[in-house]
Amino acid sequence: MMKRGIDIVFAISIGLVALVPIFVSAMLFLILYRETPFYVSIRAGKQERSFKIYKLKSMRQLFDENGEALPDYMRITKFGQFLRKYSIDELPQLWNILVGDMSLVGPRPLPVAYNSLYNQRQRKRLSVKPGLTGLAQVNGRNAISWEEKFELDAQYVEQQSLKLDSKIILQTIGKVFRGADISQEDHVTVEIFQGTTK
Template identity: 45%
Template structure:
């Protein structure tokens, strides 16, 4: 039986156990974010998934509402939002995306829907698998990488997907989160938009 079948089973196991263990903390964090932002504590956005099919991604909100049109994301990020991004806590609601089948624990990160028309056939290969909460590109540089290198790493993962590679990515992700490796000042938290 191919690994992609077992991968879905592992995704469900990790996501269900993760939400069960983290739910009390996520509820407390949600209440705190409602108090800080005075609105919905979750950020939702349409992203392209497997085969380019769109889905709604869930994250904890990290930006305050804009006060003027020219305000940048770096200016809008709150202190708690910075901490959530620093330790990737803002991504935890995506465990629901994994349970729903929109995402996997490991895979190329889901990018913006507006990028799809800019992809060539080679770039679109990253959509042969479900997008992930973390991935091969994320453990090899994340925001530091140029776009083409990210795409190359994503496509390498698609072509070489295996249990051992997924296990390695999970271990490297946990190490980076626990050690704070790859933590940036708030001005460098936001990736420059992709332009073909």
Template identity: 45%
Template structure:
């Protein structure tokens, strides 16, 4: 069964292959970040994984140190990395370690977990992913309540075909440059915990 074992095998094989193929890109981005922002090159932050278990997520650093809001500290290089999702590439290591999947709900801060409705908490039934159903609908332009509903729908029905469709849709959104950030924010505003009552339609 795909969700019971096949998905994990594909995650390991896919992450290992991508790390090998993209190693020159990873090295180039690391050098750029070191040159423009200094050390550390990687940004580490605790996120909630499957079952709400915390893990350390890795990203390339995109903000300068110092005072100011996220939007003020986000550099031109950081904007370019986020627009192309190159800042997320170190998470392939998280995939290899079993903390993430190639496809799944994006990992969010543990502080958000108590704010979920029972429906929204369904997203924690599966490993978080590099790309997800909500991201395929428009990345950070999708409002929180709608985004968490798509995550819950994904967790309720995980299939190989569905994952393949999500990857293709995420690639299309990325190529079109859609949804890099919510309006007026560096990425998304904080999740405040409002529930969402979606319709009965099923996602892929």
């Protein structure tokens, strides 16, 4: 109950301040690229409950002659790279926190299609609400492998406490200002998870 209370207070207080960068970023993307500035995706929440996650769009909707989306490196925009570097694209998820789909701290919400690919330990990440930031995000974010991320997620579930959440929040602030670990090596963002045999 205390964690939920903190989530609500944070979502409202920071959300009011975030309205300005969200609005400005959305308008700039719309003007520059003539596309809807928001990205909506279905993600897996606590106990596999699916919900819609909201982000500021960083990539354009560009397709090849067969109607398939072009690779990420061809679709990501200069403005989008800036949004990703400082995690501005994640700010609309404050709404997800406010309505209870997410928490401030927890494993990052991932596509529903990944649910069937987790091994038993990795599935622990689905036993808590997903978060805006988490233990994996302050220990490598997208620069580490899926297996490393999911192990950190499992550790968070086992060790979760308000003290740990506070530590993660403080570390997240530093990561955001440095724009660190936003992508994997040789990838614009992160490769698709295809399961693990471990």
